[in-house]
Amino acid sequence: MAIKTKHREIKDGFSIDSTLFDALAKMEPKATHQFIPLTWKKAVDFSVWDEHGNKWIDLTSAIFVANAGHANSKIKQAIKDQVDADLLFAYNYPTEIKYKFISKLLEISPKHFNRVTLLNSGSEAMDITYRLVKQYGKARNKKYIVTFTGAYHGRGLSNELISGNKEKASSWSGISDSDIVFLNFPYDEKSAFDVSQLPPADQIAGFILETFQGWGAWFYPKGFVNEIYALAQKHGALLCFDEMQAGFYRLGPLYGYMTYGEEIKPDIIALGKGISSSLPLSAVLSREDLVDLDPKADLHGTHSGNAVCCAASLANIEFLSSAEEVQKRTKTNAVFTSELQNLASSPLIKQVNVRGMIAALIFHKTEEASRVVRGCIESGVLPVCTNRESIKIAPPLTITEDAIRECMGVIKSFL
Numbered sequence: 001m002a003i004k005t006k007h008r009e010i011k012d013g014f015s016i017d018s019t020l021f022d023a024l025a026k027m028e029p030k031a032t033h034q035f036i037p038l039t040w041k042k043a044v045d046f047s048v049w050d051e052h053g054n055k056w057i058d059l060t061s062a063i064f065v066a067n068a069g070h071a072n073s074k075i076k077q078a079i080k081d082q083v084d085a086d087l088l089f090a091y092n093y094p095t096e097i098k099y100k101f102i103s104k105l106l107e108i109s110p111k112h113f114n115r116v117t118l119l120n121s122g123s124e125a126m127d128i129t130y131r132l133v134k135q136y137g138k139a140r141n142k143k144y145i146v147t148f149t150g151a152y153h154g155r156g157l158s159n160e161l162i163s164g165n166k167e168k169a170s171s172w173s174g175i176s177d178s179d180i181v182f183l184n185f186p187y188d189e190k191s192a193f194d195v196s197q198l199p200p201a202d203q204i205a206g207f208i209l210e211t212f213q214g215w216g217a218w219f220y221p222k223g224f225v226n227e228i229y230a231l232a233q234k235h236g237a238l239l240c241f242d243e244m245q246a247g248f249y250r251l252g253p254l255y256g257y258m259t260y261g262e263e264i265k266p267d268i269i270a271l272g273k274g275i276s277s278s279l280p281l282s283a284v285l286s287r288e289d290l291v292d293l294d295p296k297a298d299l300h301g302t303h304s305g306n307a308v309c310c311a312a313s314l315a316n317i318e319f320l321s322s323a324e325e326v327q328k329r330t331k332t333n334a335v336f337t338s339e340l341q342n343l344a345s346s347p348l349i350k351q352v353n354v355r356g357m358i359a360a361l362i363f364h365k366t367e368e369a370s371r372v373v374r375g376c377i378e379s380g381v382l383p384v385c386t387n388r389e390s391i392k393i394a395p396p397l398t399i400t401e402d403a404i405r406e407c408m409g410v411i412k413s414f415l
């Protein structure tokens with residue numbers, strides 16, 4: 001049945017399939033074709049269109065990237081200006097645009113960070129984070145890295161070694177690292193930080209935490225991160241956050257770790273996704289004493305700090321940090337939270353996790369979550385399908401109040 005509203009349009013006869021998806025499946029690995037077959041023709045602000053003119057309210061930000069809205073006009077203009085300046089790429093030579101971007105990133109970030117390492121992907125930023133912790137540990141005779149089960153830190157051996165759990169971590173490679181200690185993730189909000197699970201505290205080089213656990217937007221219980229921070233401070237261990245999904249105002253403040261308390265000053269944070277709202281760029285924020293421990297370390301690559309990506313990212317962080325956008329989000333974040341909390345009364349839902357503009361509905365059954373995702377897509381609302389007992393909801397931070405209410409109404413109808 002056709003649907004046409006202010007923010008959605010689904011034409012008669014619509015079904016979830018894509019000839020492009022099928023054509024690409026003949027040329028790309030199967031593993032990259034486990035996603036929803038929906039062709040994206042155009043994406044502007046919080047709307048996505050397919051090739052037939054069907055239009056969705058985007059609750060994915062295309063995997064937590066488009067914080068400033070898809071095809072944000074300020075970002076587009078910055079990309080065009082950089083292209084017209086005839087400087088697309090300059091390897092690791094200094095460029096004015098890289099200088100401007102790094103300066104702005106440090107200006108808006110807490111002052112205890114004074115070094116920025118630019119990279120291309122979240123996985124690379126996490127690989128450098130792992131390396132910095134190892135390097136620090138080696139210099140101080142501390143060997144353990146403590147992380148949490150169920151986390152995802154990206155592709156590549158180092159990231160796989162700290163993702164999932166002890167058994168699963170990089171099981172395909174047969175390589176393991178006995179110095180990595182997995183603690184159980186505290187899904188229960190009453191969980192206390194259990195020091196008995198830890199190796200000797202003075203031998204811990206660092207804690208690496210996903211700011212919240214991805215698949216279900218699970219946050220650490222109140223006080224939990226503060227206890228880790230206190231212990232790390234006491235014993236000289238580093239505290240690092242993987243801010244890939246949480247950074248750039250997704251949870252409200254600039255960085256997601258800030259929602260655990262003003263006193264927390266991490267040593268390293270890894271940034272990506274919403275850093276540009278568009279082109280591939282990532283960064284590690286840290287301190288001079290950490291990054292310069294080994295001045296010869298291989299911390300950059302061919303495309304690190306690409307000029308066009310820096311231009312897009314500078315425009316992005318200027319846009320997201322502007323007083324006007326901060327003010328708008330105070331209102332929309334509040335509406336988002338209350339609308340989400342309203343969904344908690346459904347008998348299909350076990351729990352609703354929400355903070356800032358990220359939420360997850362935790363279902364009792366995976367099949368119910370999949371059914372609701374399908375219903376939403378057929379009705380012009382695009383949530384994040386996790387292929388497990390959760391649905392994630394993370395619209396561009398520019399979404400309007402009426403669009404939030406409209407899509408929550410759709411989700412409610414399928415619950």
Ligand SMILES: Cc1ncc(COP(=O)(O)O)c(C=O)c1O
Nearest residue numbers: 121122123152153154242244245
């Ligand atoms: C928490 C987290 N860390 C790291 C990554 C890896 O980032 P990328 O896919 O840009 O390499 C992701 C990607 O989804 C992520 O969600």
